[in-house]
Amino acid sequence: MRGALSAIAWLLAVVLIALGAAGLVGVVDAPRDGDTDPALTAAGDALLTPLLDDAEAELRIVASDVEDLSAAARRALAALSGSKLDDVEAAVAQGDLLVTAVRERTLGVAADLRAMPIISTPTAEVELSAEVRARHAQLTEAAGAADDLDPSWTRLTASSLAASRLSAVLEAHVTAVATAAERGRSADYDAALRALDEADLALAGARELRDLLVSTVEVTTLDEWLDRSEAYNVALRTLYEALRDVGGRVTNAVRAAIAAEEAARAKLPPDARGMVIIMADIGRGGMNGAVIAIEEARGRLIEVLDEGP
Numbered sequence: 482m483r484g485a486l487s488a489i490a491w492l493l494a495v496v497l498i499a500l501g502a503a504g505l506v507g508v509v510d511a512p513r514d515g516d517t518d519p520a521l522t523a524a525g526d527a528l529l530t531p532l533l534d535d536a537e538a539e540l541r542i543v544a545s546d547v548e549d550l551s552a553a554a555r556r557a558l559a560a561l562s563g564s565k566l567d568d569v570e571a572a573v574a575q576g577d578l579l580v581t582a583v584r585e586r587t588l589g590v591a592a593d594l595r596a597m598p599i600i601s602t603p604t605a606e607v608e609l610s611a612e613v614r615a616r617h618a619q620l621t622e623a624a625g626a627a628d629d630l631d632p633s634w635t636r637l638t639a640s641s642l643a644a645s646r647l648s649a650v651l652e653a654h655v656t657a658v659a660t661a662a663e664r665g666r667s668a669d670y671d672a673a674l675r676a677l678d679e680a681d682l683a684l685a686g687a688r689e690l691r692d693l694l695v696s697t698v699e700v701t702t703l704d705e706w707l708d709r710s711e712a713y714n715v716a717l718r719t720l721y722e723a724l725r726d727v728g729g730r731v732t733n734a735v736r737a738a739i740a741a742e743e744a745a746r747a748k749l750p751p752d753a754r755g756m757v758i759i760m761a762d763i764g765r766g767g768m769n770g771a772v773i774a775i776e777e778a779r780g781r782l783i784e785v786l787d788e789g790p
Contacts, residue, residue: 525599525608529617532597536620539590540786543583547627547779550579550634554772557641561768566645573638580634583627591624619785626782629774637771643693647703650690654683654710661717670725677718684711709748716745 553576560568595601599608600617661676687707691700720738727735 519610521607522610522613526610526613529597529599529609529613532593533613533616533620536590536593536624537786539586539593540620540623540782543586543590543627544779544782544786546579546583546586547630547775547782550576550583550630551772551775551779553579554634554637554768554775557637558768558772561641561644566648569641569645573641576634577638580630583630587624587627591621594621594624619788623782623785626785627778629778633771633774633778637768637775639693640698640768640771643690647687647690647694650683650687654680654687657683658710658714658717661721665717665721665724668724668729670721673721674718674725677714677721680714681711684714706750709745713742713745713749716742 553572557569557572557576560566560572594617597617599605600614602608605614657676657680661673661680664670664673664676684707691703691707694700694703716738720735720742723732723735723738
């Protein structure tokens with residue numbers, strides 16, 4: 482009997498040791514950080530996966546729009562280089578629509594991602610698999626990849642349209658001064674002065690456009706051109722006023738005005754072609770940076786979407 486009891490006790494001891502060892506193994510092999518029990522995460526994963534699929538589909542549309550925006554930016558740059566101002570404005574108008582669409586869609590996706598259940602709760606690591614949580618983080622990053630598009634496109638728009646309008650304004654200035662000179666040669670000094678009024682208005686408009694460009698491009702050459710043109714307008718106006726006041730007679734005041742007009746004219750460029758080229762360079766200077774920034778945003782978006790969670 483004692484032998485039987487000893488055998489039973491020994492068996493119980495073995496069983497207890499085995500159970501204890503099993504518990505120890507369970508502790509040693511407990512899930513590591515980030516690992517979850519599929520049985521616990523199945524319901525949460527099933528809930529979030531279709532929502533994440535929808536968010537990714539929306540961001541794929543964003544990626545396509547950003548690619549189209551990049552193409553529009555390159556078209557605007559090429560058109561400005563060729564002085565095709567209508568094409569510049571058409572490309573910018575298309576880009577404006579694309580930027581608005583991208584902004585609205587990414588804001589919507591970001592809001593949807595923030596509102597998804599479980600993901601922001603303290604139990605997310607238990608209720609959601611590491612893969613689902615990583616995918617949510619990946620899509621959130623992708624939604625933010627287009628954040629820089631608005632300022633980049635604004636810079637491109639300001640540079641391209643300002644440079645386009647500036648070229649037109651400068652041509653209007655040259656035309657007005659030429660008209661003033663023609664009227665002056667005909668001794669119609671009042672008409673010449675009215676033409677100079679139009680030239681002054683053109684210069685004022687050019688300075689306003691210059692102020693739009695100064696934050697993104699170098700305007701030193703433009704400033705010098707505007708200053709010299711303004712000085713010439715003043716000298717020509719002084720000459721015509723002097724001639725008008727003395728009925729076209731040559732007086733000392735007229736001689737001084739003629740000398741001042743000749744000196745100011747000598748500082749002008751021979752024609753407007755050089756200024757138009759400079760304006761195109763200014764436009765490209767501001768636009769190149771914007772085109773590069775848009776390309777970088779597109780690259781980040783595609784990279785984040787295509788890398789696995």
